[in-house]
Amino acid sequence: MRDRLLQLIAFLILAGFVGVLFWRVPRVDLGFLFFITLAAAGYDFFLYNRRRR
Structure with missing residues (x-):
């Protein structure tokens, strides 16, 4: 539980x-990145937690 x-x-x-970085540098290409x-x-x-169970 602590790991999650x-x-x-x-x-x-x-x-x-x-x-914050996107807010300060509002560019569309950076938004996609x-x-x-x-x-x-x-x-x-989510994948890591499913595999452990």
Whole structure:
């Protein structure tokens, strides 16, 4: 349970960092890159937890 909580906190920190960076540099191409980064991290987060069960 603690591992999942730490993973969630790390994902939220990554999302916050990417969100602030996109807010300060609002470009469409960077937006796509940030979306792909968050999607890959979210996919890894959910895939890793499913495989362990």
